[in-house]
Structure formats: structure tokens, C-alpha cells
Amino acid sequence: MLRSRITPCLLLRDKGLVKTKNFKPFKYIGDPINAIRIFNEKKSDELIVLDIDATSENLSPDFSMIKKLAAECRMPLCYGGGIKNVDHAKQIISLGVEKVALSSSFIDNPDLVTDISSVVGSQSVVVILDVKKSFFGKYEVYTHNGQVNTKKTPMELAKLAVKLGAGEIVVNSIDLDGSMKGYDLTLAKELRNAVNTPISIMGGAGSLNDMKKLFDVCGVVGAIAGSLFVFKGALQAVLINYPSSVEKDNLL
Amino acid sequence: MIAIIDYGLGNVQAFKDVYSRLNIAATIAKSAEDLNNATKLILPGVGSFDHAMTKLDESGMRPKIEQLVVETKTPILGVCVGMQMMATSSEEGKLQGLGWIDATVKRFDSEKCIVLPHMGWNDVSPKSNSELFKDMDENIMFYFLHEYYFDACESSNIEATSDYGGEFTCSVRKENIFGVQFHPEKSHNFGMLLLKNFAEI
Numbered sequence: 001m002l003r004s005r006i007t008p009c010l011l012l013r014d015k016g017l018v019k020t021k022n023f024k025p026f027k028y029i030g031d032p033i034n035a036i037r038i039f040n041e042k043k044s045d046e047l048i049v050l051d052i053d054a055t056s057e058n059l060s061p062d063f064s065m066i067k068k069l070a071a072e073c074r075m076p077l078c079y080g081g082g083i084k085n086v087d088h089a090k091q092i093i094s095l096g097v098e099k100v101a102l103s104s105s106f107i108d109n110p111d112l113v114t115d116i117s118s119v120v121g122s123q124s125v126v127v128i129l130d131v132k133k134s135f136f137g138k139y140e141v142y143t144h145n146g147q148v149n150t151k152k153t154p155m156e157l158a159k160l161a162v163k164l165g166a167g168e169i170v171v172n173s174i175d176l177d178g179s180m181k182g183y184d185l186t187l188a189k190e191l192r193n194a195v196n197t198p199i200s201i202m203g204g205a206g207s208l209n210d211m212k213k214l215f216d217v218c219g220v221v222g223a224i225a226g227s228l229f230v231f232k233g234a235l236q237a238v239l240i241n242y243p244s245s246v247e248k249d250n251l252l
Numbered sequence: 253m254i255a256i257i258d259y260g261l262g263n264v265q266a267f268k269d270v271y272s273r274l275n276i277a278a279t280i281a282k283s284a285e286d287l288n289n290a291t292k293l294i295l296p297g298v299g300s301f302d303h304a305m306t307k308l309d310e311s312g313m314r315p316k317i318e319q320l321v322v323e324t325k326t327p328i329l330g331v332c333v334g335m336q337m338m339a340t341s342s343e344e345g346k347l348q349g350l351g352w353i354d355a356t357v358k359r360f361d362s363e364k365c366i367v368l369p370h371m372g373w374n375d376v377s378p379k380s381n382s383e384l385f386k387d388m389d390e391n392i393m394f395y396f397l398h399e400y401y402f403d404a405c406e407s408s409n410i411e412a413t414s415d416y417g418g419e420f421t422c423s424v425r426k427e428n429i430f431g432v433q434f435h436p437e438k439s440h441n442f443g444m445l446l447l448k449n450f451a452e453i
Binding site (some may be wrong): 067070071077119122158222 | 260261263264265266269270290299300303328332366367368369370371372373374377393394396397398399415416435438440441
């Protein structure tokens with residue numbers, strides 16, 4: 001039986017690990033290599049690393065850093081941030097990364113998904129859509145750390161991405177980022193019904209029970225979390241953690 | 253010495269790291285000369301079938317690899333697309349495969365597998381007495397990431413199966429030629445054990 005995936009997401013800024021809330025205030029978490037080592041020991045299902053400076057500051061991927069992260073990572077790794085062309089994607093895959101994630105570069109140039117997937121294969125191309133709910137309750141996709149509104153819905157962009165060759169769609173709720181209030185299950189369900197590729201949901205996970213609710217609604221799905229796996233307690237002390245295999249079995 | 257074949261695709265470093273943790277000597281081979289001392293081979297692979305075949309041809313290592321595998325009978329482990337390349341052909345591409353195992357690579361039936369690609373941790377059922385899956389207890393799981401699968405013509409070549417919209421072959425063996433569809437280099441303890449078992453064959 002294929003399992004749902006429980007995936008920590010690490011955000012990078014200035015080579016350090018940070019955590020955001022609603023994509024804004026940054027809290028320094030520590031050294032990414034150290035975090036990866038802990039997730040290795042805890043046997044996490046997968047790992048996502050996003051360089052949040054790369055896009056907003058129009059930088060290319062930091063290949064030497066990605067190489068170090070990939071070398072350390074004993075589980076499948078997805079990297080996103082600053083990938084703007086096929087060569088970037090090829091190089092990242094060759095460094096030992098399993099999946100490359102596109103976000104604003106997909107919005108700017110949707111055909112890039114086709115170009116990259118024809119070389120690295122669809123299974124290794126992830127499109128991440130950052131989503132905000134408008135005043136009128138409509139879901140809209142944003143880019144550049146939540147600053148630019150594309151005025152498009154995540155469902156229409158997800159369908160387009162899959163049609164062009166994406167192998168996985170991630171929706172990240174800007175409203176719920178860092179809130180630990182639970183996933184947006186309505187958004188998750190709408191996305192599940194919109195595409196026939198694997199999907200992962202990000203933003204809002206505050207407990208393992210929130211993940212269970214997601215699995216109940218979506219079936220086999222990826223549950224991504226940041227705060228849940230880097231903070232402990234009401235004061236949000238930094239403590240990297242991940243469910244044991246018994247805890248995971250209880251969720252599935 | 254285990255040689256991990258680096259033709260520009262796949263996670264060669266991850267294999268090297270696993271073997272260094274296991275204290276087993278392994279080297280990354282980038283040219284035919286690098287394969288001279290190889291007693292075992294690992295053929296990784298990520299990406300599309302034709303791209304992988306083209307890259308292998310361009311690497312200049314293919315004749316040497318074929319000589320080692322077919323004539324010298326050096327054990328080889330193909331991983332993911334590296335296993336698929338051992339078949340005669342693939343629905344994903346136009347180029348011929350290496351043709352070491354009588355098989356074709358097919359796309360999962362999208363009516364049976366609603367969600368494609370097959371992505372994540374899935375159960376693996378090896379045949380009894382498999383050397384590759386030796387010492388693994390029950391609940392064997394590996395990480396998969398693919399939408400094409402290896403359809404072996406000879407059931408005697410099937411080493412393990414998994415289930416995704418129906419049973420499919422996820423590991424094969426024909427004499428010295430081994431293949432796994434999943435990613436042992438990224439499958440924690442089971443992956444390490446499989447790579448250790450391959451090293452000890």
C-alpha cells in the first residue's frame with residue numbers, strides 16, 4: 001500500500017534555516033546541515049528545502065550549498081528556489097536531488113515545466129503554488145514571497161502545470177503559514193479533485209492530528225510542515241522533531 | 253571495488269555516501285578507465301529513458317560496461333531508470349535499451365492508477381531466499397518515484413513485486429544482473445541493507 005508522505009519543509013535564507021509566519025517575520029532556526037542530520041536519524045519520508053531569497057532577490061540557485069545538502073540527505077530531497085532554466089534543473093538533479101520545485105518561474109514561463117520534465121522526467125518536477133484567500137473567499141496564487149498576485153486560482157494553475165508535465169503539485173497557504181491552526185482542508189480537497197498527479201499540502205499543520213484530518217479528506221497525499229517539526233511548546237522553542245514509525249502508522 | 257557509474261544522471265553521491273557509512277569501498281566512475289578495477293557496478297538513473305540512454309552512450313563507458321556485464325559477468329545493480337535501461341525497449345522513448353533482460357518498460361495504466369507518478373513509500377514483497385533482500389524483516393518499504401514500470405517477460409527474473417493499481421515488478425535478477433525500481437540510496441535502513449547485500453553477493 002502506498003503511504004501518505006509526511007514531509008518537513010526547511011526554509012533557507014543567507015545559508016541559514018529560518019521559519020516564517022504568513023510569509024513574514026523570520027525566526028532563525030539554525031544550521032540546515034544539522035537539521036538534515038536530525039531528520040536522517042528520525043527517518044523522515046522526504047524533505048523539502050526552499051531557498052526563499054533566491055526568487056525575491058532574483059538569484060540563481062546556490063549549487064555548492066545544494067550539493068552539501070544533498071550529500072547529507074538520506075531521504076528523497078526536493079529543492080526549490082531560483083530555478084529559471086533547464087540547465088539549473090539538470091545541474092540540481094545531477095547533484096543528487098530527486099525533485100526540483102518551480103514556483104514563480106512556472107508562472108512567468110509555464111513552458112519551462114515542459115522543457116525541464118522532458119529532460120529530468122515528470123516525476124522530478126514539482127510546482128509549488130503559494131495561495132491566499134481573498135476578501136471574497138476566492139483562492140488566488142501569489143509569487144515573490146506572497147507579494148505579487150497572479151489573480152489566478154490554484155486549481156487552474158495546477159491543471160495547467162500538470163498538462164505541461166509537472167509530476168507533483170504543492171499548495172502552500174500564505175494565510176496559514178506558521179499559524180499551526182490546521183491545514184485548509186477545503187483547498188486540499190479542491191486540489192485533489194482538480195489534478196491526477198500526487199499533491200502535497202503545506203501551511204498550517206500544528207499537530208499530527210491535523211495531518212490525520214488531511215489524510216481522511218484526501219486519501220494518499222503529502223503532508224508538509226515547517227513549524228510543527230522545528231518548534232516545541234507554546235513558546236516555540238526550537239527543537240527539531242518528527243513522528244516515530246509507530247506514530248505514523250497510527251495516522252495512516 | 254564497487255564502481256558507481258556516473259554518466260551525468262542519478263544520485264551517484266548518495267550511493268557513495270551509503271557505502272562509506274557501511275565501510276565498503278566504492279568509487280565513482282566517470283570514464284571507461286575508471287571501470288578497470290570494478291568488481292561490482294551500480295547503474296543509477298533519473299529522468300527520461302531516451303535521455304538516459306543518450307547520456308550513457310555519450311559517456312564512452314557503454315562498451316566497457318557491456319563487456320564487464322555480458323562477458324566477465326560482473327554483478328551490476330540498475331536503479332530506477334538504470335534498471336529500466338536493462339530492458340529491450342521502453343514506451344517512454346524510441347531508443348533501444350541495453351537488452352540484458354527480456355522485458356519492456358511500460359507506463360502504468362492511468363485508469364487503474366488514478367494518481368501518477370507513483371510517488372512515495374510502498375510495500376515490497378521479495379521472493380523467498382532472495383540474496384538482494386536478505387535479512388529484511390516484514391513490513392519492507394522502499395521509496396518509489398516513477399510512472400513507467402519494468403514488465404519482465406520471464407517470471408523467473410522477478411526478484412520482488414509491489415502493488416500500485418495492481419502488482420508490478422519492482423526488482424529483477426538474471427544471473428549477475430540486478431535491478432530495483434525504487435531508490436535504495438534514499439530508503440533509510442532497508443536501502444542500506446539492500447546495498448550491503450548487493451556488495452556481499
